[in-house]
Amino acid sequence: MFPIRLLLVAFAALQLVLMPALAQAARLFTDAAGRSVEIPDRVERVLAAGPPASVLLYVVSPEKMVGWVRSPSDAEKQFLAEPYRDLPETGRLTGRGNTANIEMVLSMKPDIIIDVGTIDPTYASLADRVQEQTGIPYVLIDGAFLRTPETLREVAGLLGVEARGEELASYAERTMAWQKETVADIAPEDRPKVYYGRGPDGLETGSAGSINMEILDVVGAHNVAALAGSGGLSNVSIEQVLGWNPDVILTLSPEFQKSVKTDPTWANLKAVKDARVYRAPTLPFGWFDSPPGVNRLMSVTWLTEILYPGKAEFDMGERTREFYRLFYQVELTQEQIDQLLADSAIK
Numbered sequence: 001m002f003p004i005r006l007l008l009v010a011f012a013a014l015q016l017v018l019m020p021a022l023a024q025a026a027r028l029f030t031d032a033a034g035r036s037v038e039i040p041d042r043v044e045r046v047l048a049a050g051p052p053a054s055v056l057l058y059v060v061s062p063e064k065m066v067g068w069v070r071s072p073s074d075a076e077k078q079f080l081a082e083p084y085r086d087l088p089e090t091g092r093l094t095g096r097g098n099t100a101n102i103e104m105v106l107s108m109k110p111d112i113i114i115d116v117g118t119i120d121p122t123y124a125s126l127a128d129r130v131q132e133q134t135g136i137p138y139v140l141i142d143g144a145f146l147r148t149p150e151t152l153r154e155v156a157g158l159l160g161v162e163a164r165g166e167e168l169a170s171y172a173e174r175t176m177a178w179q180k181e182t183v184a185d186i187a188p189e190d191r192p193k194v195y196y197g198r199g200p201d202g203l204e205t206g207s208a209g210s211i212n213m214e215i216l217d218v219v220g221a222h223n224v225a226a227l228a229g230s231g232g233l234s235n236v237s238i239e240q241v242l243g244w245n246p247d248v249i250l251t252l253s254p255e256f257q258k259s260v261k262t263d264p265t266w267a268n269l270k271a272v273k274d275a276r277v278y279r280a281p282t283l284p285f286g287w288f289d290s291p292p293g294v295n296r297l298m299s300v301t302w303l304t305e306i307l308y309p310g311k312a313e314f315d316m317g318e319r320t321r322e323f324y325r326l327f328y329q330v331e332l333t334q335e336q337i338d339q340l341l342a343d344s345a346i347k
Contacts, residue, residue, distance in 0.1 A: 052293030
């Protein structure tokens with residue numbers, strides 16, 4: 001009879017032979033476009049196709065990122081954890097101004113490529129083409145804001161970090177439920193009318209259905225530019241804005257925030273007369289927009305404070321500290337909190 005000891009040694013040797021094959025075993029993942037993508041059982045290196053995917057990867061599993069779509073600026077790096085803030089720039093495969101190329105993708109040797117955002121035939125076609133050219137699995141994730149908890153769990157499962165995904169998703173669910181309950185008794189006709197002004201002149205905005213304006217729907221406010229039509233971003237005239245007469249103006253631009261308060265053209269707007277012009281924080285990622293990713297979750301709390309003053313008592317600074325600690329893995333100083341809220345708080 002074959003000695004038991006020799007059998008155990010042979011079994012152990014067989015395991016060693018099979019381990020690489022097991023580690024590379026594939027599984028099928030059906031992405032948001034309905035594409036069936038074969039991905040490795042274990043994913044260790046991930047390339048983001050665009051800015052929203054870059055943010056999502058950072059908050060869910062930064063150790064698996066191969067780089068940033070765009071290198072963070074020095075100002076942004078202050079709000080990102082080491083050593084991830086110094087990862088290399090990869091460029092973007094998707095969206096306006098794509099800068100990445102196939103050679104770059106191959107050189108980064110990712111196990112998979114992830115894109116997050118709007119799902120349509122154009123993005124599906126791009127994913128198919130890049131996957132065919134590189135042989136690297138390319139998955140599309142629906143980035144609709146209301147799906148944030150599902151998105152966090154989905155991507156965490158894809159990357160094998162389920163506990164982290166659950167922690168973040170639970171926070172997202174609690175925050176959205178709290179906001180909805182806080183403003184539940186406000187009638188639709190009493191909700192604030194908001195204009196979002198992009199760029200230094202403030203005349204680029206998001207139409208009805210724009211992914212850039214999703215947060216207003218989530219917090220129950222009215223996007224006045226919805227009257228101009230539907231689609232993505234578009235330019236409007238000052239006469240249109242004057243006709244809409246918003247209660248609140250939001251922007252990311254310090255130039256526009258400054259000029260709108262002093263330019264006589266804007267002076268008769270209710271938002272200007274009531275001093276309700278706010279600039280959304282943008283570090284390390286925009287609270288309201290730019291990019292339209294999971295980073296916007298911070299806006300749910302912030303907009304509740306400025307759009308519905310007095311409806312809920314909470315410490316905005318502490319809420320900011322909690323979010324940055326949990327999602328960005330940084331511990332903010334009081335100076336940093338003051339910097340973030342400097343032009344975004346009720347005076």
